[in-house]
Amino acid sequence: MEYILLPAVLLGIMLAITGLIILADKALGSGGLKKIVINGTKEIEVTSDDTLLNILSQNKIFLSSACGGKATCGLCKCQVTEGGGDIKPTEMSLLSAKDKENNVRLTCQVKPTSLTKITIPEGLLTAKEFKTKLVKMTDLTYDIKLLDFKLISPNTMPFKPGQFAQIKVPGIDIVRAYSIASNPSDPSHIEMIVRYVPKGQATTYVFQALKVGDIVTLSGPYGNFFLQEQSKRDIVCIAGGSGKAPIRSILSRLKEQGMTRKVRYFFGAKAVRDLYYTEEMKQLQKEFPNFEYIPALSNPLPEDKWNGATGLITDVLDRMTGDLTEAEAYLCGSPGMIDACIKVLNKHQIKPANVFYDKFA
Ligand SMILES: Cc1cc2nc3c(=O)[nH]c(=O)nc-3n(C[C@H](O)[C@H](O)[C@H](O)COP(=O)(O)OP(=O)(O)OC[C@H]3O[C@@H](n4cnc5c(N)ncnc54)[C@H](O)[C@@H]3O)c2cc1C
Ligand code: FES
Structure with missing residues (x-):
């Protein structure tokens, strides 16, 4: 009997040890200790096999x-x-030839090895995670909502007009990324469209589950798309x-500065039911002769009784634009719309360095 029991006990012990090794391997990561050196100064030590993006976050x-x-x-x-x-x-x-030459990588695809050295521009190190409360939710159209988050902790998110934040x-x-639609002068609230x-x-989640009063985690601010405030x-x-979101923030800053620069704003939609903030734009036009709002409808319905600009936004832009050699452009929306509009801007002699955009991809 003892002869039968001994191998069984040994087998049990071996299985238990193997299980423990597998669990430890999962918890610690198969490669053991990994050191990530950031900008030659900060060091992070991890044992997990997660992606660089997740380890950083x-x-x-x-x-x-x-x-x-x-x-x-x-x-x-x-x-x-x-x-x-x-x-x-x-x-x-997603990596350009220049990116590859400079060892630029997508951190969500990189798994660090025992020693990983990375460089992150200081400007990107300012993004933080924020606990917020949704204090208001407004229907702007049948498929667009305005969300107003009050920041709880930290209680302000300073941002540049045009930048975006992420909702978890x-x-x-x-x-997911959403451009900040509010005025940067009030960093205690973040509005998103x-x-x-x-x-x-x-x-x-936003349309079917999110309710006023919910606690939501945001992170930010992010992005190189923002108003060039020193320019004239x-x-x-x-x-x-929803590309109207960052432009709204940019306009709020220009308004505060007295709208000293001439601004023409082309907004493309299908029909009247897709337009929003029309009154806000009309009011801005009344207050500042330097500002012109040009909504353009590609498919106005008969009941719209539309007598504004019609056609694709690219055609309207082409028709209504003169020489842009000394101008600056800010574009937001679908990648297709942005690429097509940049071609039109180029035709009107804009300098590529003066074109700024965020593709909502
Ligand atoms: C810098 C940046 C700023 C952005 N700002 C805004 C903003 O201010 N307001 C806003 O509404 N969105 C914005 N977006 C888009 C947003 O981040 C999400 O991609 C979008 O809301 C869809 O997320 P989802 O999780 O609902 O769809 P997903 O689950 O990611 O996608 C579901 C499906 O829909 C497709 N899809 C994704 N996005 C779109 C789209 N826009 N139109 C049509 N099909 C799509 C996907 O290819 C996929 O097949 C921004 C994106 C970026 C990169
Ligand atoms: S490509 Fe890495 S997070 Fe989108």
């Missing part, structure tokens, strides 16, 4: 990640000078759909 360094790590937004880039391994096929289309969707742990995307994960150039703004 767990250590309160928030890089923009609008697609939530799916390698589609291309916003989570940083320079990985050592230990990033080879570029993955998923990164290829509770439960499914994804983040969200357009419903059928079957979209974040927008379904005339401005052309172009937006479609």
Whole structure:
């Protein structure tokens, strides 16, 4: 009997040890201790096998990640000078030749090795995570809502007009980018304009689950798209759909400065039911002769009785624009609309360095 029991006990012990090793491996990561050196000064030590993006965010360094790590937004880039391994096929289309030359990588696709050295521009290290409360939610159209978040902790998010923040969707742990639509003079509130995307994960949460009073985690501010405040150039703004959000923030700053620069704002929509903030824009026009608002409808309905500009926003822009050699442009909306409008701006001699945009991809 003893002869039978002994091997069984040994087998049990071996299985238990193997289980413990597997659990430890999962918890600690198969590669053991990893050191990440940031900008040659800050060091993080981890044992997990997570992506560089997640490790940074767990250590309160928030890089923009609008697609939530799916390698589609291309916003989570940083320079990985050592230990990033080879570029993955998923990164290829989002890295330019210059990025590849400079060891720029998508942090959501990089798994750090034992020693990983990275460089993050100081400007990107300002993004933080914020606990906020949704204090107001307003329907702007049938598929666009304005969200007003009051910041709780930290209680302000200083941002530049045009920048964006990210909403963390509770439960499914994804983040999505939304441009800040409010006035940067009040950093205790962050307003966002969200357009419903059928079957979209974040927008379904916003439209079907989010309620006034809910506590929501935001991070930010992010982005290089913001008003060039030192410039005195005339401005052309172009937006479609929820692309009005960052332009609203930019206009609020220009208004505070007395609208000293000439601003023409082209807003593209299908029909009257897709227009919003029309009264706000009309009021701004009344107050400041330097400001002109040009809503353009591509498919006005007969009942719209529309007598404003009609046609694709590109055609309206082309028709109504003169020489732009000395102008500056701010564009926001779908990637297709932005690419098409930039071609028109180029035709009107704008200098590429004076064109700023955020593609809502
Ligand atoms: C810098 C930046 C700023 C942005 N600012 C805003 C903003 O101010 N307001 C706003 O509403 N959105 C904004 N977006 C878009 C936003 O981040 C989300 O991509 C969008 O809300 C869809 O998220 P979702 O999780 O609901 O859809 P997902 O679950 O990510 O997508 C579901 C499906 O819809 C498709 N899809 C995704 N987005 C769109 C779209 N816009 N139109 C049509 N199909 C789409 C996807 O390809 C996918 O097939 C911004 C994006 C970026 C990168
Ligand atoms: S998070 Fe979007 S590409 Fe990495």
